[in-house]
Amino acid sequence: xxxxELVIGLEVHAELATRTKIFCACPNQFGDEPNRNICPVCLxxxxxxxxxxxxxxxxxxxxxxxLHCAVQNSVFHRKNxxxxxxPKDYQISQYDQPIDVxxxxxxxxGARIGITRAHxxxxxxxxxxxxxxxxxxxxxxxxxxxNRAGVPLLEIVSEPDIRSAxxxxxxxxxxxxxxxxxxxxxxxxxEGSMRVDANVSVRPRGSDTFGTRCExxxxxxxxxxxxxxxxxERRQIELLDAGERIRxxxxxxxxxxxxxxxxxxxxxxxxxxxxxEPDLVPVEPSxxxxxxxxxxxxxxxxxxxxxxxxxxxxxxxxNAVVITVERxxxxxxxxxxxAGGAPERVLVHIEHNLAVEGGEQIDPHALAALTRLEVAGxxxxxxxxxxxxxxxxxGGRGDPAAVAAARGxxxxxASALEAAVDAAIAADPDAWAKFCAGEQKAAGALVGAVMxxxxxxxxxxxxxxxxxxxxx
Amino acid sequence: MTDTAAAIAADVRAGRRRxxxxxxxxxxxxxxxxxxxxxxxxVLADRARAAAAxxxxxxxxxxxxxxxxxxxxxxxxxxxxxxxxxxCSSKILDGWCPPYDATVVQRLESAGAIAVGKTNLxxxxxxxxxxxxxxxxxLNPHDxxxxxxxxxxxxxxxxxAGFAAVGLGSDTGGSIRLPASFCGVVGVKPTYGAVSRYxxxxxxxxxxxxxxxxxxxxxxAVVLDVIxxxxxxxxxxxxxxLPPVADGLGQGVRGLRIGIxxxxxxxxxxxxxxxxxxxxxxxxxxxAHIDKxxxxxxxxxxxxxxxxxxAEASSNLARYDGVRYGLRVxxxxxxxxxxxxxxxxxxxxxxxxxxxxxxxxSAGYYEAYYxxxxxxxxxxxxxxxxxxxxxxLLLAPTAPTTAFACGSKADPLAMYMTDVCTIPSNLSGxxxxxxxxxxxxxxLPVGIQVxxxxxGEPTMxxxxxxxxxxx
Numbered sequence: 001x002x003x004x005e006l007v008i009g010l011e012v013h014a015e016l017a018t019r020t021k022i023f024c025a026c027p028n029q030f031g032d033e034p035n036r037n038i039c040p041v042c043l044x045x046x047x048x049x050x051x052x053x054x055x056x057x058x059x060x061x062x063x064x065x066x067l068h069c070a071v072q073n074s075v076f077h078r079k080n081x082x083x084x085x086x087p088k089d090y091q092i093s094q095y096d097q098p099i100d101v102x103x104x105x106x107x108x109x110g111a112r113i114g115i116t117r118a119h120x121x122x123x124x125x126x127x128x129x130x131x132x133x134x135x136x137x138x139x140x141x142x143x144x145x146x147n148r149a150g151v152p153l154l155e156i157v158s159e160p161d162i163r164s165a166x167x168x169x170x171x172x173x174x175x176x177x178x179x180x181x182x183x184x185x186x187x188x189x190x191e192g193s194m195r196v197d198a199n200v201s202v203r204p205r206g207s208d209t210f211g212t213r214c215e216x217x218x219x220x221x222x223x224x225x226x227x228x229x230x231x232x233e234r235r236q237i238e239l240l241d242a243g244e245r246i247r248x249x250x251x252x253x254x255x256x257x258x259x260x261x262x263x264x265x266x267x268x269x270x271x272x273x274x275x276x277e278p279d280l281v282p283v284e285p286s287x288x289x290x291x292x293x294x295x296x297x298x299x300x301x302x303x304x305x306x307x308x309x310x311x312x313x314x315x316x317x318x319n320a321v322v323i324t325v326e327r328x329x330x331x332x333x334x335x336x337x338x339a340g341g342a343p344e345r346v347l348v349h350i351e352h353n354l355a356v357e358g359g360e361q362i363d364p365h366a367l368a369a370l371t372r373l374e375v376a377g378x379x380x381x382x383x384x385x386x387x388x389x390x391x392x393x394x395g396g397r398g399d400p401a402a403v404a405a406a407r408g409x410x411x412x413x414a415s416a417l418e419a420a421v422d423a424a425i426a427a428d429p430d431a432w433a434k435f436c437a438g439e440q441k442a443a444g445a446l447v448g449a450v451m452x453x454x455x456x457x458x459x460x461x462x463x464x465x466x467x468x469x470x471x472x
Numbered sequence: 473m474t475d476t477a478a479a480i481a482a483d484v485r486a487g488r489r490r491x492x493x494x495x496x497x498x499x500x501x502x503x504x505x506x507x508x509x510x511x512x513x514x515v516l517a518d519r520a521r522a523a524a525a526x527x528x529x530x531x532x533x534x535x536x537x538x539x540x541x542x543x544x545x546x547x548x549x550x551x552x553x554x555x556x557x558x559x560c561s562s563k564i565l566d567g568w569c570p571p572y573d574a575t576v577v578q579r580l581e582s583a584g585a586i587a588v589g590k591t592n593l594x595x596x597x598x599x600x601x602x603x604x605x606x607x608x609x610x611l612n613p614h615d616x617x618x619x620x621x622x623x624x625x626x627x628x629x630x631x632x633a634g635f636a637a638v639g640l641g642s643d644t645g646g647s648i649r650l651p652a653s654f655c656g657v658v659g660v661k662p663t664y665g666a667v668s669r670y671x672x673x674x675x676x677x678x679x680x681x682x683x684x685x686x687x688x689x690x691x692x693a694v695v696l697d698v699i700x701x702x703x704x705x706x707x708x709x710x711x712x713x714l715p716p717v718a719d720g721l722g723q724g725v726r727g728l729r730i731g732i733x734x735x736x737x738x739x740x741x742x743x744x745x746x747x748x749x750x751x752x753x754x755x756x757x758x759x760a761h762i763d764k765x766x767x768x769x770x771x772x773x774x775x776x777x778x779x780x781x782x783a784e785a786s787s788n789l790a791r792y793d794g795v796r797y798g799l800r801v802x803x804x805x806x807x808x809x810x811x812x813x814x815x816x817x818x819x820x821x822x823x824x825x826x827x828x829x830x831x832x833x834s835a836g837y838y839e840a841y842y843x844x845x846x847x848x849x850x851x852x853x854x855x856x857x858x859x860x861x862x863x864x865l866l867l868a869p870t871a872p873t874t875a876f877a878c879g880s881k882a883d884p885l886a887m888y889m890t891d892v893c894t895i896p897s898n899l900s901g902x903x904x905x906x907x908x909x910x911x912x913x914x915x916l917p918v919g920i921q922v923x924x925x926x927x928g929e930p931t932m933x934x935x936x937x938x939x940x941x942x943x
Contacts, residue, residue, distance in 0.1 A: 040572050044791050046565070046673040047552040047574060051707050080787050080833075084806055089790035136806065144795070273833035275842065278678035278784060280707050 008162035022152035023050030034145035042150030044087030069103030085125035094119035114159030341368030361396035380459035474634035484542035491542030541584035546636035564817030574671020591626025621651030639685035646894025649906035653870035653919025664901035668703030731765030754942035779845035786829030870919035
């Protein structure tokens with residue numbers, strides 16, 4: 001165990017799944033032709049004024065409830081800084097009175113990560129730099145698309161409670177699942193509708209003060225969140241082990257060379273000259289509104305894992321359960337189990353064989369029937385996979401027994417299997433010798449030969465078991 | 473004396489006079505005197521003629537174009553007008569034409585009013601004399617060696633000179649009432665939130681209000697009724713709207729308790745104070761109870777204002793960066809382009825206030841300056857609330873003096889002092905009206921201010937009528 005402890009806090013920006021932008025009636029839509037979804041308000045033209053979109057508040061309340069936050073009366077502030085893709089050269093955001101404060105998120109492992117706050121704000125436009133290496137420095141011209149300006153965001157800030165790259169991945173996946181389940185955001189990291197910044201520091205294990213942190217930007221997938229943190233952890237520990245100091249800075253994750261690079265050094269805290277936004281009024285949702293938002297909240301992933309774990313006969317932290325809920329196939333699993341399906345086989349199929357296009361259309365009754373055939377010994381795992389693929393290709397419906405029969409899948413009787421194994425050993429004495437000498441890999445060639453001669457009808461597991469028994 | 477808005481609208485609606493003739497009369501007056509006054513940044517002669525012809529066509533067809541049918545209006549050039557340049561008297565908005573109309577412009581035009589021009593102002597409404605304009609000063613129609621007052625000097629002068637029956641101005645610290653006082657016209661700063669700010673180019677958002685400048689109190693009431701009321705495009709617009717004002721004008725002041733604010737009479741020229749006394753006597757004669765009242769925190773109003781207004785302005789004016797519209801001075805990188813554009817585009821007073829406001833909001837200074845100013849603002853509103861437990865209305869001078877000579881207040885602080893009597897109403901968000909009430913020792917107009925509690929416009933206007941009748 002390392003003498004260093006990793007400390008991570010994550011800031012997540014989620015674009016809200018509203019019909020219109022946060023302060024005007026322009027469509028909130030990704031991928032349109034540049035500068036189509038704009039008006040005087042989101043362009044910040046002189047004289048224009050913002051009017052808060054009610055649906056933004058509704059979604060902020062919903063997320064607050066989902067993350068066990070206190071949802072409080074809040075106000076907007078202006079965050080002042082110059083940037084060409086920010087139409088007013090200030091961002092309307094929330095500062096010391098955000099809407100959601102003090103909650104937590106429970107990871108599938110059972111660990112709870114504190115949520116400091118979640119606040120509403122507007123997104124900026126998007127710059128494209130021509131010439132040079134695509135950055136603003138050295139560009140010959142810059143173009144700005146303001147379609148994204150005024151798109152509503154929630155910035156969700158975690159406590160520095162995360163202790164490993166795996167936990168960070170798990171946090172991001174879980175938060176994404178919550179955002180999607182609650183209808184707050186489509187949370188597509190690849191389209192930028194969910195963006196993650198990581199604050200990473202290390203400290204001697206057992207210390208209760210924080211080390212100097214670096215903020216890492218440009219994390220575009222769950223995978224890059226984990227990789228960037230792992231890189232940053234190594235970088236910081238190497239520096240500290242060499243007796244050097246960590247410089248507080250903002251770093252950019254480069255997926256190409258798998259490193260973080262200095263973006264800017266924070267010499268002083270940025271001075272954004274926050275002050276109360278005089279063009280808006282305080283947000284004071286009524287108790288009735290809070291109540292109805294709470295009531296509208298669907299079951300969240302953690303609750304769904306628990307709901308599935310019982311009938312499946314495993315714990316809520318079981319990997320297959322986590323994946324099934326993550327893929328939103330827990331309703332199918334529950335229905336299949338209720339229809340008499342074998343729980344373990346149902347989850348195996350969802351985890352391994354239904355992660356394909358159309359997989360979510362599988363009829364739970366067909367799935368249940370399939371697993372019953374397997375358990376009764378009427379189908380091998382390999383055959384079941386083939387039958388399932390055919391059911392999915394046919395729109396998810398059909399009778400597994402009929403499909404299996406049409407394919408000529410029948411359980412082999414034991415003597416036929418023994419004969420096939422004998423033949424395989426005779427045909428490849430080398431492999432048999434190696435296997436007997438304890439080389440487990442050598443079994444592969446023998447099993448493969450049996451599968452070939454039986455045209456896939458044999459159960460791979462049964463063949464392996466038979467070989468083991470023969471070896472003694 | 474030129475026609476009132478009420479007289480014009482009555483004649484046009486009844487078909488007694490053509491809107492086109494009225495517009496031509498006003499354009500003729502502009503032709504004869506505009507060169508000595510410089511009220512306008514832009515005269516919209518052809519647009520006004522076309523609008524008048526349309527009004528006449530509608531009247532002929534039996535339509536009623538509305539309560540301001542055929543009334544020529546002068547719009548302060550910080551109000552957005554679709555397709556018509558809106559400059560704020562600044563070089564930085566060079567060439568910019570808004571793609572939309574301000575709510576007040578829309579409402580005026582739907583009531584039959586005709587825009588004859590965009591009027592001069594202190595750049596971005598920052599000033600008290602209309603000398604801080606990138607296009608040169610507006611001069612006082614009563615004496616062209618004197619200032620018109622500001623920042624709505626162009627609209628006040630236009631109304632005083634008969635270029636338009638109605639002017640619209642904006643009032644952040646007195647910018648409607650002060651030029652009204654200097655030019656001898658009526659000027660109203662409504663309750664904050666009574667009139668939509670949508671389309672008013674912001675100076676200090678929490679203080680700005682649009683209001684009318686007219687020759688009579690009754691005209692101001694009609695205009696206020698037209699432009700006021702809730703607007704879903706302005707979040708700070710009062711949901712229940714302003715109660716109608718024009719209907720109750722003639723109810724008199726009998727029994728009203730009116731307090732003269734002692735602190736707002738300190739350091740005021742004696743000839744102006746004499747008019748305040750005369751106004752009090754006139755109101756008393758009309759049946760009001762007059763007394764003195766002390767509202768101590770108003771003496772800190774000026775200081776608080778010159779922190780809050782510049783702080784908001786520093787943020788509101790950040791968008792003039794050369795990226796999207798208006799002036800751009802090219803430079804090798806974005807930050808230098810921003811700086812070069814703003815250096816060339818803004819005048820000295822605007823730069824001074826941007827720097828003041830940026831400083832007041834900076835880390836380490838916020839609490840001492842901006843934070844403290846907000847506390848003073850609250851104290852002033854609370855003190856007014858206490859005064860309104862005893863009084864229905866308050867009375868004060870509008871300005872410390874009559875119109876001063878052009879160029880006589882080169883020191884910014886001396887200029888800032890001009891707003892000392894008007895600023896408290898902006899900080900508290902309360903309404904106030906300036907009514908011409910005689911002249912000072914130099915023979916120039918003196919305005920008297922009537923102040924009221926939030927949405928107290930109907931009562932405020934009754935006292936204003938009483939002053940007008942006693943003049």
